[in-house]
Amino acid sequence: xxxxxxxxxxxxxxxxxxxxxxxxxxxxxxxxxxxxxxxxxxxxxxxxxxxxxxxxxxxxxxxxxxxxxxxxxxxxxxxxxxxxxxxxxxxxxxxxxxxxxxxxxxxxxxxxxxxxxxxxxxxxxxxxxxxxxxxxxxxxxxxxxxxxxxxxxxxxxxxxxxxxxxxxxxxxxxxxxxxxxxxxxxxxxxxxxxxxxxxxxxxxxxxxxxxxxxxxxxxxxxxxxxxxxxxxxxxxxxxxxxxx
Amino acid sequence: xxxxxxxxxxxxxxxxxxxxxxxxxxxxxxxxxxxxxxxxxxxxxxxxxxxxxxxxxxxxxxxxxxxxxxxxxxxxxxxxxxxxxxxxxxxxxxxxxxxxxxxxxxxxxxxxxxxxxxxxxxxxxxxxxxxxxxxxxxxxxxxxxxxxxxxxxxxxxxxxxxxxxxxxxxxxxxxxxxxxxxxxxxxxxxxxxxxxxxxxxxxxxxxxxxxxxxxxxxxxxxxxxxxxxxxxxxxxxxxxxxxxxxxxxxxxxxxxxxxxxxxxxxxxxxxxxxxxxxxxxxxxxxxxxxxxxxxxxxxxxxxxxxxxxxxxxxxxxxxxxxxxxxxxxxxxxxxxxxxxxxxxxxxxxxxxxxxxxxxxxxxxxxxxxxxxxxxxxxxxxxxxxxxxxxxxxxxxxxxxxxxxxxxx
Numbered sequence: 001x002x003x004x005x006x007x008x009x010x011x012x013x014x015x016x017x018x019x020x021x022x023x024x025x026x027x028x029x030x031x032x033x034x035x036x037x038x039x040x041x042x043x044x045x046x047x048x049x050x051x052x053x054x055x056x057x058x059x060x061x062x063x064x065x066x067x068x069x070x071x072x073x074x075x076x077x078x079x080x081x082x083x084x085x086x087x088x089x090x091x092x093x094x095x096x097x098x099x100x101x102x103x104x105x106x107x108x109x110x111x112x113x114x115x116x117x118x119x120x121x122x123x124x125x126x127x128x129x130x131x132x133x134x135x136x137x138x139x140x141x142x143x144x145x146x147x148x149x150x151x152x153x154x155x156x157x158x159x160x161x162x163x164x165x166x167x168x169x170x171x172x173x174x175x176x177x178x179x180x181x182x183x184x185x186x187x188x189x190x191x192x193x194x195x196x197x198x199x200x201x202x203x204x205x206x207x208x209x210x211x212x213x214x215x216x217x218x219x220x221x222x223x224x225x226x227x228x229x230x231x232x233x234x235x236x237x238x239x240x241x242x243x244x
Numbered sequence: 245x246x247x248x249x250x251x252x253x254x255x256x257x258x259x260x261x262x263x264x265x266x267x268x269x270x271x272x273x274x275x276x277x278x279x280x281x282x283x284x285x286x287x288x289x290x291x292x293x294x295x296x297x298x299x300x301x302x303x304x305x306x307x308x309x310x311x312x313x314x315x316x317x318x319x320x321x322x323x324x325x326x327x328x329x330x331x332x333x334x335x336x337x338x339x340x341x342x343x344x345x346x347x348x349x350x351x352x353x354x355x356x357x358x359x360x361x362x363x364x365x366x367x368x369x370x371x372x373x374x375x376x377x378x379x380x381x382x383x384x385x386x387x388x389x390x391x392x393x394x395x396x397x398x399x400x401x402x403x404x405x406x407x408x409x410x411x412x413x414x415x416x417x418x419x420x421x422x423x424x425x426x427x428x429x430x431x432x433x434x435x436x437x438x439x440x441x442x443x444x445x446x447x448x449x450x451x452x453x454x455x456x457x458x459x460x461x462x463x464x465x466x467x468x469x470x471x472x473x474x475x476x477x478x479x480x481x482x483x484x485x486x487x488x489x490x491x492x493x494x495x496x497x498x499x500x501x502x503x504x505x506x507x508x509x510x511x512x513x514x515x516x517x518x519x520x521x522x523x524x525x526x527x528x529x530x531x532x533x534x535x536x537x538x539x540x541x542x543x544x545x546x547x548x549x550x551x552x553x554x555x556x557x558x559x560x561x562x563x564x565x566x567x568x569x570x571x572x573x574x575x576x577x578x579x580x581x582x583x584x585x586x587x588x589x590x591x592x593x594x595x596x597x598x599x600x601x602x603x604x605x606x607x608x609x610x611x612x613x614x615x616x617x618x619x620x621x622x623x624x625x626x627x628x629x630x631x632x633x634x635x636x637x638x639x640x641x642x643x644x645x646x647x648x649x650x651x652x
Contacts, residue, residue: 049576049579049580050579050580051576070582070584071582071583071584072582073582074582074583075582079580081576085575086575087515087519087572087575088523089491089523090515090518094514098511098515100506101506101507101508101514102508102511102577102582102583104582107506130491130493132491
């Protein structure tokens with residue numbers, strides 16, 4: 001079990017945003033974290049990457065909690081934030097080197113991977129530029145390259161498809177597939193439901209801080225037979241309950 | 245629209261008042277009075293040595309007046325969001341800009357008048373001018389500034405193609421011609437000239453603005469730049485959140501930075517050193533304080549005073565560096581990377597040690613060069629070494645640990 005979130009209650013202040021959330025991500029699995037704006041997707045992610053501490057409950061990655069060994073815990077995660085976050089003073093090359101240093105990667109091997117990734121995302125001629133001045137989509141690509149440079153066991157990807165060109169979306173999905181085959185797990189939050197439906201192995205549907213349902217597409221269809229065939233329909237029917 | 249400007253002006257003035265109170269604290273006012281007194285004394289001494297008919301006198305006046313004429317920018321107080329929210333009100337923005345220009349006049353014209361007041365004795369002595377002639381020059385200068393601000397106003401609109409009405413060549417050209425006429429011919433002709441220029445711009449603008457679009461992006465950039473200049477000034481005295489500092493590539497420092505090994509435990513040193521050298525905020529502070537310290541020490545001799553001053557400057561710099569530790573706190577990767585807080589602290593201590601050692605050596609070299617005194621040089625060296633060690637290796641970690649603990 002790569003990631004286990006069990007009975008997590010938490011949020012930014014004393015008022016909990018997440019109300020007893022439990023789900024897991026298995027080895028080699030791509031799980032989609034689906035929910036409306038404000039459903040608690042980012043809060044869940046912030047708890048997993050260790051920015052927030054749960055009020056109750058526990059999060060483990062391959063059996064390690066952050067309290068037991070924060071370095072071993074963090075070593076296993078690679079994170080791609082929703083909005084690209086970059087160091088203003090570092091060039092693209094230095095961002096990559098910084099990632100290699102932080103994750104204690106073998107320089108030579110890491111650079112081989114890095115050059116492949118840079119080529120894929122057409123950034124290979126921009127190594128000495130400041131990515132802080134790049135466009136939103138290119139910044140997002142830098143984030144992807146940095147994350148996939150690591151040999152992380154768990155990738156946390158927050159809404160990756162917005163701002164990326166179709167080619168890059170395709171390349172990203174290929175990368176995810178490749179890492180899955182090597183046994184890595186991916187938790188991805190997104191609103192782009194038709195892509196999610198095609199690529200995710202399982203779904204966790206969040207609604208107002210709770211896990212509404214989870215499972216594979218066919219499990220979801222079985223659980224909500226009147227909702228419709230596609231993830232989109234299921235998702236909409238789930239939110240309608242609240243609106244009625 | 246006029247209401248909008250008034251509202252913004254009020255908010256702007258309140259903000260400026262807040263910062264000015266901080267700038268003009270007791271110490272600064274005291275220092276300023278001394279400085280102005282000294283300057284006044286020096287000026288009056290220079291005036292006594294001047295005679296009528298010096299060939300370079302009008303040239304000096306010309307340069308001073310032309311520079312002064314450029315002081316006082318067009319303050320529009322427009323904001324980035326305006327190009328979205330006020331776009332449908334584009335025609336109505338004209339009234340806004342007109343009021344904004346009127347508001348800009350106050351500070352701009354006050355500057356002109358103060359400078360002319362200071363220059364009056366110089367003109368009377370060197371050019372043997374009557375008060376009427378000086379008055380003529382005052383009118384010329386005020387009209388000239390009015391014209392320049394009108395050019396700025398006109399440039400808020402997309403004037404045919406890429407040409408700008410307030411291009412520096414235009415502004416300087418107009419200023420130099422009119423002022424040269426005033427200084428070498430007679431100020432009375434210059435009044436006429438500046439009046440003609442002013443009216444020409446008025447008429448031209450009246451005929452054209454309605455057929456032009458506002459250059460939103462440029463105007464916003466200009467206004468941001470203007471405000472940044474003001475905030476930078478305030479930032480010398482107090483913390484201004486709007487000043488983020490800029491980033492320079494500084495390729496020539498790459499050789500130095502490359503000396504940090506690319507290794508897991510040096511990750512933060514890698515980041516901090518690049519951030520320090522390429523950002524202008526903290527490195528600027530260190531350089532400014534070091535240079536001021538060196539200049540001060542260059543004029544000071546004695547047994548103990550250089551020692552005290554050296555110690556004081558090292559302390560000031562070391563103290564100011566502390567907030568740099570938190571520079572990357574709002575970047576999520578600082579928390580996500582598998583690195584420990586202790587590694588980060590260790591790197592920061594190394595950085596502070598490096599900076600303070602460099603500063604201490606520079607200050608010490610000045611002390612040695614000025615004093616030619618082995619005892620003073622020796623004492624300064626020992627005191628500086630002990631202080632750097634204490635500040636960087638004991639005080640800094642203690643403070644940061646306590647701050648981290650309080651934060652929880």
